[in-house]
Amino acid sequence: MEDRIYGNIDNVRAELKGNTEFDSDIEEQLIERIAEIEANDGVVPPMLKPDWIAIIVMTAISVIGIIITLGLF
Amino acid sequence: MKNERTCGFWDATFINTGWAIATWCFLTGALTASLVDFKTAIFCTVFGNMLGVMIMLIAEISVTVKYGIDTYPAMVSFLGRNGMKFMLIFFVLLNLGWVAVLSLMFSRAVQNIYEAISGNVSPPAMFTAVAIIAVLITWLLVYKGVRAIAWMNRIVVPCLAVLMIVMFYFIMTGYGADAVFSSKALAPYDNHIVNIILCIELNVGAGLSWYASLGSLTRTTKTSRGAMWANVIGVNFMADVACLLGAAAAYVIGGDDPTTWMIPLGGLVLGGLGLIFVMIGNITSNAIVMYATCLGLKQFKFFAGISWLKTTALFVLPVLILLFFPDFVYGNYQILLNGSAAFFASLAAVQFVDFIMMRKGYLDLRSVYNNKESSAFRYWGGVNWGGFISIIVGGVVYCLLLNPLTWEYSGALLVFKSVSIPAFLVAGILYLIWATAVMKPSGKGSIEEYKRYFAAVKGNQ
Structure with missing residues (x-):
């Protein structure tokens, strides 16, 4: 190339x-x-840093939530 | 391109929500109810679905929004052009089944309304006939394109949101919040932890299941941020509400099919109205699936050369045939739900490793569309075998832990406590090794072309 x-x-x-x-x-x-x-x-600007942080935070929340669910119930 | 992106944040949110809320949400909720009690169902639904959607977003949304391409061209970089076509065939078959299922559920709703009003059993031929009408309505919507789908969702989605609130109200007042919150699992396995794991996996799979059609929506959204949050609101939060409504109804009323409990719950008028909105929701969901799949078919030379009308007609034809076997289709929708979950996690992993980790967010569009030997994505006979095999192996890992067709599980499930995550990790690590040890040294895939590109772009600034 x-x-x-x-x-x-x-x-x-x-x-x-x-x-x-x-x-x-x-x-x-x-x-x-x-x-x-x-x-x-x-074509358009990519996602901004706060958006990526939100995705990472939500991913972390979901993983922690799943671990808690497995332990709690 | 920018001027062709017609969906702002609200339109994108309405489309995502209209796509998410269909009978499949209520069915997922009912399956959840079969495994765990309602309190556990809330946790499993919220966190499981969120994880699935986040995996899908991280892998797919950045490339489809940035470049304005749908799901399938985005796969060429890690599958090769012919590898992408194999995967596309798999998705087409899957989506043929989904469109047939939702159309039959549309028909079932009509039957229930007819029987509630007339007091008579509907004629058997009515089931297929009405489903055919549903497919034809969907076809018309798809033929008109994304703007027509967006307009329909502007009307339907607020009605669906109100419907869900009203239905929850009826359940809580008619049966009592206590009855719902103290409800027990309807048909659980003996092992309590297995029930929770399966329930979580069901919802992770639900979150991942939008993968095949996501790109066709995000490419029409005006901003990356708008695409992302529309997706989070629609297929994550709103889908959660619909699933939990389905679960609550399953506990107190019984049955996994909303067409059987809406009228008993809400009465003939409100329940019937609710059914009508669910029916319309099925149409809008079908329209998005059909639109995305037909767009994907344009990757094949034959379909690229024919009109949109003919392309959509050729997709509709096998769906119409399937409708003449309603028991077969309706009775096997779980295979669609679980079978696709087996491979979406590993597909997302490979895409994440390829686009984000290896290529640093750069997709070589020229090579995506170059069909000759000179393309960087030509690989070996048009297939990047390492990418393809990584996805298959990830899927096999999934199936070894949990049979998606029968839901028989292996003892290892209790060790890993997950099915999607091992599949994701195995596929991702395998592809990382392949890309580093084979693709980079051989130059196949031009993994490091991003360096030349970003240097050129920076130099032009």
Whole structure:
């Protein structure tokens, strides 16, 4: 993947044109989208730190809760 | 893409809730009631379901929301393109069964309303005929797309929420809170700890069971945060309420099928209204499952080349055939519930290791869609055998501890006190070893491409 230029539509096209399972018009749409996604590192910003903390806390709560349940009942 | 994301937080929450609350929640609650008393059921449902949903969120949501792809393209990085297609076939068969089950439950509700009003037994042919109508209504909704599903849920979900509050009220006032909270398990195993473990696993499995369709919803959500919290509220918290309602009803009224207890509980008018909303809930749940599965079918060249109408029609056809065998379908829904749980935990583990641990949150989209030898995800004949086998081995571990079809368990269950966690850990560790010892040195999968990508993105900033 050394010759990649991320976010460059011509570079994406050079790699993908004729190599997907899609018709040419859909393939071209796909190429445009991939170039845009690469340029912006995703379509939307990822989850923020507080969201990840919430997920980790809820996971911990569920594990602790299960341990308590097994012990309590 | 950003401008195509039509679901804000509230729409996403309504869709997730409409997806979660269907007859399957009440059935899960009734199964819970068969194993443990109500107080224990609360703990098992809340914590078990939460664990399942969290595992699913950690593994899947970050990739599907970030890149706007659904569940199946996201699997290509750890399964290879052909490996993903094998898994997709498994999910398609599973979801054919689920759509048939919910449609038959829709029909059962109609039958019960008919019999309550007319006093007559409904004609046998009515069961299949009404189920067919349910499938056709679902098909229409799916054909119209996510916006139609969102609109339907804006109306249905608040009604379902009110329904659940009303039903709980009827149970507590009609039978008494004491009767519910002092209720005993309906058909437990002899070993008390086994009952609790199985009850927890049932709910972990319920939490994980949304895995196959989650991506199709999160990719349409405007923000990552919105997708995550909509999912937590819908398939975690609201599903818990529905399950506990099903459990409470099972204890005091009896029966696992809400179509049999809603009218006795609420009377003809309110109970009938409740049934209607559950029926509509089944339609909206079916619509999401059907939509997600048909979207997944577009991964196959044949389906990619035909219209959405034809794709959905080809999915509907085998469902309609299944409806002519209602006893077979209705009598085996537990196989769907438990069979899928066997593999979802290990699937989530492998995805977590691949996307989060190994690739640091970067998915090589070019390789996902490149079908030729030049793709980094070509692996060996289009399959990343290490990923595939890790998932299978995790599933086997699950099945050795607990037979998902018969619920016979091994003595080791009492040692590990869990089924999903051992399956998750075994699959995750196996894949970690495979990725480190085989994929990295061989260059297969371009595990470290993220370094080049993030350096390039940083350089452009």
